[in-house]
Amino acid sequence: MPELPEVETVCRTIAPHVIGRRVLAVTVRERRLRKPISADFASRLTGRTIHAVARRAKYVLLDVGDGLRWAVHLGMSGRFCVGDPPPDLPHVHVLVELDGGVRLYFRDPRRFGLMLLSESEADLGELGVEPLGEDFSAELLWSLSRRHRRVSVKTLLMDGRLIVGVGNIYANEALHHAGIRPGRRCAKLTRADTVRLADAVRFVLERAIASRGSSLLDYRDADGNAGEFQRMLHVYERDGAACRTCATPIRRQVIGGRGTFYCPRCQR
DNA sequence: ACATATTCCTGGGGGC
DNA sequence: TGCCCCCAGGAATATG
Numbered sequence: 423m424p425e426l427p428e429v430e431t432v433c434r435t436i437a438p439h440v441i442g443r444r445v446l447a448v449t450v451r452e453r454r455l456r457k458p459i460s461a462d463f464a465s466r467l468t469g470r471t472i473h474a475v476a477r478r479a480k481y482v483l484l485d486v487g488d489g490l491r492w493a494v495h496l497g498m499s500g501r502f503c504v505g506d507p508p509p510d511l512p513h514v515h516v517l518v519e520l521d522g523g524v525r526l527y528f529r530d531p532r533r534f535g536l537m538l539l540s541e542s543e544a545d546l547g548e549l550g551v552e553p554l555g556e557d558f559s560a561e562l563l564w565s566l567s568r569r570h571r572r573v574s575v576k577t578l579l580m581d582g583r584l585i586v587g588v589g590n591i592y593a594n595e596a597l598h599h600a601g602i603r604p605g606r607r608c609a610k611l612t613r614a615d616t617v618r619l620a621d622a623v624r625f626v627l628e629r630a631i632a633s634r635g636s637s638l639l640d641y642r643d644a645d646g647n648a649g650e651f652q653r654m655l656h657v658y659e660r661d662g663a664a665c666r667t668c669a670t671p672i673r674r675q676v677i678g679g680r681g682t683f684y685c686p687r688c689q690r
Numbered sequence: 691a692c693a694t695a696t697t698c699c700t701g702g703g704g705g706c
Numbered sequence: 707t708g709c710c711c712c713c714a715g716g717a718a719t720a721t722g
Contacts (some may be wrong), residue, residue, distance in 0.1 A: 423715060456698070456717080480716080498715045499700080513700085532699045534716065547717075572693070582717065590715070679695075680715075 424496040426553070426587025427630035428649065429480045432502055436526075436644035437475040439504045440484065443520040444471045452515040455530065456497060459516070459537050466539050467492060472520070479549045479586035483540070490539055493546060497534025503527055504644050526644075550584040553623050558585070563616040571609035577678045578608055579623070588623065591658045592630065594683050596622040598657045603689040604682045605675065629654065657683040 424432070448464035470486040477483065482502060484492040494502050507514045507527045516528040516537055528537060540546060551557045566584055567575070579585060579593040588596070597604050600622035602615055611619075635649030642648055656666050661674035665685040675682045 425716095495716085497699090497717095530699095531701065532715085534699065570692090577693095580716090681713095 423498045423589060423591065424480060424500065424635070425589035425592050426477075426480065426627055427592070427633075427651065428635035428643075429482060429496065429587070430477050430631050431635045431643045431649060432496070433475050433477045433482050435647075436482070436502065436504060439524050439644070440472045440520060440526070441475065442471065442473075443522055443524055445469060445486070445518060446521055447519040449517040450515070451517070452513075452533070455515065455533050455535050455537060456495075457536055457538070460539075463537065463539060466490075467518075478543070478546065478552075479582060480589075481536075481546055486539075490541060493536065493538050493540045494528065495536035497530055497532060497536070499532040500528065500530035500535035501642055502644055503529065503642070503646060505646070548583045550582055550586045553585055553587055554627055558620065558624070560613070560617040560620040563620050564611075564613055567608035567611045567616060571607065573608055574605050574677055575602060575608055575611060575619070576604035576680075576682060579619075580678070580680070585623075587627070590680050590682075591655070592623070592626055594658045595656060596626045598683075598685060598689060599626055601689055603686075604684050605677055657685060659683065 445467050448467050450459055450464055453459040467486065472484050472486055474485040480495060482494040486492050496502065504526055506525050507529065513531040514527050514529045518526040538545060543549065551562060566578060570578055576593050576597060579588050579596065580590065594604065596619065600618040602619060630651040633649055633651035633654065634643060635651055657672050660672045661683055663672055665672055665688060668685065668687050670685055670687040672683055673686055
């Protein structure tokens with residue numbers, strides 16, 4: 423499940439293969455992603471040069487000039503890979519050939535991903551603050567928590583209209599690091615909580631990027647390599663296992679329809 | 691206006 | 707072994 427650290431890792435691994443390269447051919451095999459790939463996607467992308475690769479929220483953004491960005495969202499099962507897919511590999515929806523013999527392919531069994539050409543950020547939906555950017559702070563969390571007093575703090579962290587890139591894995595991990603129970607209502611957060619939580623979100627995301635992401639199920643970077651952060655998880659998918667801090671069994675609960683994991687002793 | 695439920699999709703796991 | 711059922715998940719949309 424690609425979240426911010428995984429998408430950042432895909433951007434970093436794909437960039438050296440594609441920057442400065444021209445798109446020679448685009449093949450769309452399956453348009454039906456979460457939103458259909460537009461009919462003119464291939465013709466608009468072909469012939470353009472990739473100038474830069476960046477991440478915004480959970481999107482990989484390839485700058486193809488004239489203010490146009492090739493935007494790729496991996497959904498939950500998407501992979502954006504360098505090279506040729508094995509001949510019979512199913513669910514390969516888009517193939518791209520660049521000059522210099524570089525090939526890319528997009529594979530997404532569950533088709534929750536997106537592929538589009540974006541002229542402005544508005545095309546990407548309503549995107550909140552980057553948690554590793556300058557606008558993210560304890561003050562921001564405090565003001566969000568005052569504006570959304572009734573929702574749980576975990577739901578707040580995972581609302582991409584407010585804060586981007588934090589999905590289920592890293593919301594659970596950050597709350598454990600901050601010692602805050604996921605189901606706590608935002609109204610009950612103190613300023614001190616928001617200071618610890620802002621630090622925890624940044625800390626967990628930075629550590630995960632340093633480990634090249636978490637490989638649960640089938641996440642891989644653009645070169646096909648797995649991440650390592652799953653070995654450092656403290657709570658996610660560890661229900662029943664001993665808390666790494668205090669050995670109390672980790673509990674599981676459903677919040678906002680998502681599996682939620684916490685230590686009942688470390689997190690209040 | 692705000693909060694929660696539903697929807698999309700498929701691989702994989704559990705139960706029998 | 708095989709089949710059925712159900713679940714996971716991001717984000718848009720629908721419903722309360």
